[in-house]
Amino acid sequence: MPYKVTVDRVLCIACGAAPAACPRVYYLGNDNGKNRVVEQYSKEILEDKSVGEVPDELYQCAKEGADVCPVSAITVEKIK
């Protein structure tokens, strides 16, 4: 089962911690400099939100990015 990754780009302060912890899932977008899900796994990209779906093997990585976020802007949840 894949996982849904949501980045609240309003809360995001573009600190770079999530992309540093998990570059396979996150990077700072060149639209507004805030975190987003990489193109490969992106489902929706907006100014204020980025939503993606990542495979099981990237759960740990995606979760680590969420855990290091100082403003809790990232959620990772199992897709049922």
Ligand code: SF4
């Ligand atoms: S760790 Fe949080 S605040 Fe920092 S770039 Fe990632 S989402 Fe944005």
